Every structure is written in structure tokens, then in C-alpha cells.
Amino acid sequence: MEKSDQFSIDKFYYQEISALTEAGGWSVDFKNKTSHFDHQARVILDVPKDYVPTLRSGYTFYAEEHLDRATEFFFGCAEGKPFSTEIKMQTYNGEIFWAIAKGKPLRDESGEIIGIRGVFRKIDEQKKREQQLEQSLKLIEGHNSRLYDFAHIISHNLRSQVSNLQMSSALMDRSTLTEDQIELVNNFEKIGNSLDVTLQHLNKIVSVHNISNTKLEPVVIKDVYDRVVAGLNQDIRASRAVMYTEFSEVEEVMYIEAYLESILQNLITNALRYKHPDRDPEITVFTYEENGKKYLMVRDNGLGIDLEKHGKDLFKLYKTFHGNKNALGLGLFLTHNEVQAMGGDITVESKVDKGSKFIVTLQ
Known part of the structure; x- marks a missing residue:
């Protein structure tokens, strides 16, 4: 094949690739003091057919607010520094557009x-x-910020009113009241207690928003786990739970320590609370790294969750799945919000009567 034929083929491929990627090419020759636009560059910049680019006119194709940047990149490249940047350019007729631009000496x-x-x-x-x-x-x-501010204000303003309601009903002398009046007072007391619990939940939700602005620090996962297990020691002993751990693959993570403690507390508490009646709980907690990401896994052999039935509601507020009277439907909701506030994710695998596995993406 002759050189002229090879040149024609190379030129054809270059033009096709240029058109396919919609990328325009340009060059500057310092020795001959000339500039060049290829076909695609002329199309993008919408220049007249007889337009001849020059060193001086090249700057007119950059938006005024980015002209200084373009000049800096050009002279830097002329001194041997390649560049790659996003910059505002403009067509021959002054139409502004964003472009990704690269150049090398x-x-x-x-x-x-x-x-x-x-x-x-x-x-x-x-x-x-x-x-x-x-x-x-x-x-x-x-x-979101306004919503959390509103929630904080509501929580603060209702707190004193709820306390007054609880105190008034508690101090009332029931011996002088009729049965109907006693029933009414008892209802007031129940309402006050219910409002108090709701406010506690609201405060916990608001705290997720407030603490998310805290600076990340190195957290030793085993130290947090040990603290959580110490607090749950009585429940662990009462349920005869066996705990397995392995943190050697990921020992430390940049996190908000209070979040990690809350996440472990909720997941381990759930594993204990929803243990299978026919076997002692076995709870495995370990960390691992995969594809550059760090994970925390909590697995149990408990009741399990019917994901086909409850999967879409799993992390929603006040959703419960096992008919436990003590269940509030708050733990997984808070855990989900805490994980997401850290930029992570939480997934679950579960089978009824087999157990559950929660995987938290830490980083």
C-alpha cells in the first residue's frame, strides 16, 4: 500500500471518529505562526467556510468570563504543561456553550x-x-433543613405542655372522682405518655440531621462493638445468644462514632428481640472490603422477614413485621437514615424461619 493511500485511510478514520465523538481538533504551529481547525471544530464553532484561524483570533472563541483561564492554559501548555478542563466557549456568532477541552505541547x-x-x-x-x-x-x-427546624421547634414547644399534662394527671386525686371522671383522667394520662414517646422519637430523628454535620474521625469498629455488647450484656445472657465477630479485614473506618454505635445497637438488638423460639440466637458481626468499598455485616438465625410482603416497608417509620407488642418500628428507620446520612447504603437478605443478614456500606 502506498503512503498516499495509507494517509487517505488514516484521514478517513480520523474524520469518522471525530464526527462520531463530536470532538473538534485544533493546532498551533509556533514556527510557521499558523493555526488550524479540523472539519468538526469548524462545524462546532460555526465558522464561515473561508475563515482562517490565527493565534490572535483564537481567543475570541472563549466566553469572556473564562478568557483568563483559557489564556493561562494556553501559555502553560506552551511551556510544556498539558491541560484538561471544562470551560465556557463561544461560536463565531457568539453562542455560548460548555466544552471539555484538552491540549498538549x-x-x-x-x-x-x-x-x-x-x-x-x-x-x-x-x-x-x-x-x-x-x-x-x-x-x-x-x-429538609426547614423541615428539621420545624420538627425541632415543635418538639421543643410541645415538651413543656406534655410534661404539664403528665404531671397534672399523675397528681390528680382519683379518690374524689366518679368512675367516668377516673376513666377520663386515665385517658389523659395515656395521651400524655403517648405524646411523650412520640416526642422522643421525633428528637431521635432530628438528632440524625443535627449530628450529620459532625466531622468524620477514625473509628475502631471493635471498640464500638464492645461498648454496644457491654450495654446489651443482660439481654445477650438472658437469650443465651452466641456472638461471633471478625474485624481484621476492616478494623477502622472514617465515620461518626455515634452513628456506628447506633447502627450496631439497632441491628444486634433486633437480632436478639426477634430470635427464633426453637433455637438459641447466633449473631455474626464482621467487616470486609470488596471492590474498594468497606462493609459491615450483621447476620442472625432468627425469625427472618418476609421480604416479598414487607420489603418495601422495611425501613419506613413505625412499620413492624412480627406482631411484637414492644416493637416501635423506629430502629430500622433510624439505622437507614444514619447510613444514608453517611453516604452509604444498607441492604437485607432474609428468609422466614431462617434468619436475616444486613449489609451496611460504610465507605
Whole structure:
């Protein structure tokens, strides 16, 4: 194959790839003091057919607010520093668009820089979607912040009223009351106690939002586990639970310690509370690393959960699944929120009468 034929083939492939990726190419020759736009660059920039680019006119294709950045990148590249950046450009007719631009110096055989060659690709739609997403996230954050502030205010303002209601009903002399009046007072007392529990739950939920701004610190997982198990020691002994642990693969994690303690507390407490009546509980807690991510797993041999029936409600507030009168439906809800507040995720595998396995993505 002759060189001219090979050149034609290479040129064809280059043009097809350029059109397919919608990337335009440009170059600057310092020795001959010339500039060049390839076909795709001319299409993107919408230049006239007879337009001849020059060193001086090249700057006119950058938006005014990014002109200084473009100049800095160009002169840096002329000194041997390649660049890759997102930058605002503009067409020949002044239409602004976002582009990803890359450039690198061209050298001769002696290593002297004789020019610059670069490519750019229009990412206007992608950038608009990113900006819309960012605005949506800010809007959601604002709504969430106001919601938690409102919850905090409600909790604070109701606390004293609930306390007064409980105290008044407790101090009332029932010996002078009729049966109907006693029933009414008892109902008031139940209402006060119920409101008090609800406020406690609300405070816990609000605390998830407040603590999420805490600075992350190295947390030794075994130390937190030991503290949780010490607090649950009586329940563990009463249920004759056997605990298995292994933290050697991931011993430490950057986390909010209070969150990790709460997560372990809730998952281990659930494993004890929903033990199978025909066998002693066996609870396994261990950490591992996979594909660059760190995980915490808590597995039990308890009652298990019917995920087909309850899977969609598993982490919702006040949802319970075993008919336990003492169940509040708060633990998994808080655990889910704490894990998500740390940027992680929690998944569950479970079979009825076999047990459950919760996997928390730590980092």
C-alpha cells in the first residue's frame, strides 16, 4: 500500500471518529505562526467556510468570563504543561456553550516545543443537566433543613405542655372522682405518655440531621462493638445468644462514632428481640472490603422477614413485621437514615424461619 493511500485511510478514520465523538481538533504551529481547525471544530464553532484561524483570533472563541483561564492554559501548555478542563466557549456568532477541552505541547526531535495540539467536545446538555441536578439538590437540602427546624421547634414547644399534662394527671386525686371522671383522667394520662414517646422519637430523628454535620474521625469498629455488647450484656445472657465477630479485614473506618454505635445497637438488638423460639440466637458481626468499598455485616438465625410482603416497608417509620407488642418500628428507620446520612447504603437478605443478614456500606 502506498503512503498516499495509507494517509487517505488514516484521514478517513480520523474524520469518522471525530464526527462520531463530536470532538473538534485544533493546532498551533509556533514556527510557521499558523493555526488550524479540523472539519468538526469548524462545524462546532460555526465558522464561515473561508475563515482562517490565527493565534490572535483564537481567543475570541472563549466566553469572556473564562478568557483568563483559557489564556493561562494556553501559555502553560506552551511551556510544556498539558491541560484538561471544562470551560465556557463561544461560536463565531457568539453562542455560548460548555466544552471539555484538552491540549498538549508538540515537540520536535530535539524536544523543543514547536506548537500545541488539542481537542474539545461540546458538553452543553450534560452541563445543563448537572446544573439542574445541583439546583434540585440545593432545593431539597433547603426543604429538609426547614423541615428539621420545624420538627425541632415543635418538639421543643410541645415538651413543656406534655410534661404539664403528665404531671397534672399523675397528681390528680382519683379518690374524689366518679368512675367516668377516673376513666377520663386515665385517658389523659395515656395521651400524655403517648405524646411523650412520640416526642422522643421525633428528637431521635432530628438528632440524625443535627449530628450529620459532625466531622468524620477514625473509628475502631471493635471498640464500638464492645461498648454496644457491654450495654446489651443482660439481654445477650438472658437469650443465651452466641456472638461471633471478625474485624481484621476492616478494623477502622472514617465515620461518626455515634452513628456506628447506633447502627450496631439497632441491628444486634433486633437480632436478639426477634430470635427464633426453637433455637438459641447466633449473631455474626464482621467487616470486609470488596471492590474498594468497606462493609459491615450483621447476620442472625432468627425469625427472618418476609421480604416479598414487607420489603418495601422495611425501613419506613413505625412499620413492624412480627406482631411484637414492644416493637416501635423506629430502629430500622433510624439505622437507614444514619447510613444514608453517611453516604452509604444498607441492604437485607432474609428468609422466614431462617434468619436475616444486613449489609451496611460504610465507605
